[in-house]
Amino acid sequence: MKDTKAISMKGNIMIPGDKSISHRAIIFGAIAEGDTKITNFLEGADCISTMECFRDLGISIDHQNGEVLVHGKGLYGLSTPDHPLDVGNSGTTLRLLSGILAAQDFTTTITGDESIVKRPMKRIMDPLTMMGADMISIHHNDCAPLLIKGKRMFGIHYLSHVASAQVKSAILLAGLYANEPTSITEPSLSRNHTEIMLKHFGAHVTSNGVTATIHPGQKLIGCEINVPGDISSAAYFIAAGLLVPNSELLIQNVGVNPTRDGLIHVCKQMGGNVTLVNKRTSGGEPIADILVKSSSLNGTTIEGDIIPTLIDEIPVIALMACMAKGTTIIKDAAELKVKESNRIDTMVENLSALGADITATEDGMMIKGPTPLHGATIDSKMDHRIAMTFAVANLICHGNITIKGKDCVNISYPSFYEELERLIQSV
Ligand code: S3P
Numbered sequence: 001m002k003d004t005k006a007i008s009m010k011g012n013i014m015i016p017g018d019k020s021i022s023h024r025a026i027i028f029g030a031i032a033e034g035d036t037k038i039t040n041f042l043e044g045a046d047c048i049s050t051m052e053c054f055r056d057l058g059i060s061i062d063h064q065n066g067e068v069l070v071h072g073k074g075l076y077g078l079s080t081p082d083h084p085l086d087v088g089n090s091g092t093t094l095r096l097l098s099g100i101l102a103a104q105d106f107t108t109t110i111t112g113d114e115s116i117v118k119r120p121m122k123r124i125m126d127p128l129t130m131m132g133a134d135m136i137s138i139h140h141n142d143c144a145p146l147l148i149k150g151k152r153m154f155g156i157h158y159l160s161h162v163a164s165a166q167v168k169s170a171i172l173l174a175g176l177y178a179n180e181p182t183s184i185t186e187p188s189l190s191r192n193h194t195e196i197m198l199k200h201f202g203a204h205v206t207s208n209g210v211t212a213t214i215h216p217g218q219k220l221i222g223c224e225i226n227v228p229g230d231i232s233s234a235a236y237f238i239a240a241g242l243l244v245p246n247s248e249l250l251i252q253n254v255g256v257n258p259t260r261d262g263l264i265h266v267c268k269q270m271g272g273n274v275t276l277v278n279k280r281t282s283g284g285e286p287i288a289d290i291l292v293k294s295s296s297l298n299g300t301t302i303e304g305d306i307i308p309t310l311i312d313e314i315p316v317i318a319l320m321a322c323m324a325k326g327t328t329i330i331k332d333a334a335e336l337k338v339k340e341s342n343r344i345d346t347m348v349e350n351l352s353a354l355g356a357d358i359t360a361t362e363d364g365m366m367i368k369g370p371t372p373l374h375g376a377t378i379d380s381k382m383d384h385r386i387a388m389t390f391a392v393a394n395l396i397c398h399g400n401i402t403i404k405g406k407d408c409v410n411i412s413y414p415s416f417y418e419e420l421e422r423l424i425q426s427v
Pocket of ligand 1: 092
């Protein structure tokens with residue numbers, strides 16, 4: 001690849017808190033007894049939506065500069081909100097909260113923005129209804145807004161057809177209120193932050209391969225959670241460090257839970273110079289610093305059980321594949337179609353506009369590289385992970401990329417553009 005912009009990426013970067021873990025810390029803190037102190041909380045719009053929903057449910061939450069104090073009221077301490085709960089763009093808020101609302105002794109309506117009301121909710125409505133919940137999709141389209149009439153929960157064993165931590169967590173949370181243990185078996189293991197954190201709060205959760213079980217009867221006790229940096233946010237800096245010539249980045253404080261670290265394996269498989277240093281653990285979650293150096297990449301095949309461990313990183317992996325020698329095939333990733341945008345279509349459309357050789361497949365995409373990319377105007381479809389991927393593409397293409405809706409990065413990484421800019425060195 002010709003060094004079109006004559007830049008390199010150098011320096012250290014501290015990654016903001018993990019989105020999945022920040023949501024869970026608020027949610028579990030709210031239904032725990034006593035206070036939960038959260039440090040390095042992600043100040044992104046999605047996690048603020050979770051916080052606001054719990055305030056509407058009567059939970060008092062103090063929040064200042066990445067530090068949050070949740071004054072939990074126990075499993076039965078939530079009160080009826082006086083208006084519909086608004087989750088904004090956040091699927092995690094909607095699905096996890098539904099698991100709790102299904103078991104309350106009041107009725108709630110839960111909804112959100114234009115994108116969230118198009119995302120599938122049948123995947124949580126089916127198991128929660130089996131557990132006894134009374135849930136109605138108000139427009140009868142299996143999407144939000146949902147009307148949830150809380151009911152007594154019954155323990156079930158659920159065989160899920162989708163590897164989704166949001167579905168698994170909704171079931172486990174409802175299971176906290178059930179008369180008997182509840183378990184869920186997934187086709188592949190999805191992120192296990194719920195299992196790890198619920199244990200930290202004192203719940204009795206067991207895991208056996210792709211099956212997780214919650215044993216009810218234990219109360220949650222408020223605790224301290226120090227949120228590790230989000231590997232899904234680190235992904236853009238890992239890609240930039242690999243793709244921009246003469247780069248070296250130390251990406252600090254990144255959560256490297258094995259159910260989230262598929263990107264690291266794929267980078268290595270593609271020939272990327274990525275090293276984990278300073279490995280440690282916090283609250284049961286593994287953390288490391290990641291050292292990345294520019295590398296020549298090769299195409300690869302990504303399929304099967306690794307997919308849930310890198311599902312949110314596939315857009316930036318697709319960009320890396322455009323710069324890699326040979327063909328990259330991404331399979332078993334149909335879930336991409338039901339994310340904040342249809343990420344198969346959005347990536348194929350936008351990377352094609354830059355001159356990439358990319359084809360959509362039934363459950364993923366196929367990319368041939370290396371292909372020099374050129375500037376264009378692309379539409380983020382208000383999907384934060386698309387906007388950040390194309391900000392990285394802009395570092396390596398001829399000309400400039402204009403990103404429509406670029407401010408949607410506020411969902412998960414409000415200071416993203418400033419941080420990216422800070423690491424650019426002219427050479
Ligand atoms: C998340 C789980 C994943 C992921 C989303 C966050 C979570 O979704 O894509 O960004 O916090 O549980 P699915 O569980 O639907 O795969």
